[in-house]
Amino acid sequence: MADKILVRLTVNGAAREGHCEERTLLADFLRETLGLTGTHVGCEHGICGACTILFNGEAARSCIMLAVQADGAELTTVEGLATDGALHPLQEAFREYHGLQCGFCTPGMLMTALDLLRTNPHPTDVEIREGISAVLCRCTGYQGIMNAVRAASGRPPAKGHA
């Protein structure tokens, strides 16, 4: 392990640690070293948002950060949303309002929506669209996601959509 660096951090409330190279991306560290494969990797260029996690409470793209930058940080990944087998209300809303199809973008979309609702608990439709525009979805056409986020913020889905 002489050429590897020890990274200690908190993930989903639990102390975790692992060794990695200086150049190891945080997304790869989460998936391959810590086994948290819920965080997806798409473009690896900071564009698609699939790798979004919460880093010290704020949404961040884990594909454009180094794992060593996360030493001492507090992270939340999609695995941290459900508690005791019960889905997080935002996950429930995505399920109820068809906010996902293939599910590839979903971890990043959930973490992004979570951050949006943390900073703006009652977003307008425009604010939701702007917020989730940070993540690319190739399946849903976004309306189901819009409705899910609306529902999670306490508003009914838009008329004419399930």
Ligand code: FES
């Ligand atoms: S995989 Fe990180 S933004 Fe696309």
Ligand code: FES
């Ligand atoms: S649900 Fe397939 S990419 Fe969004």
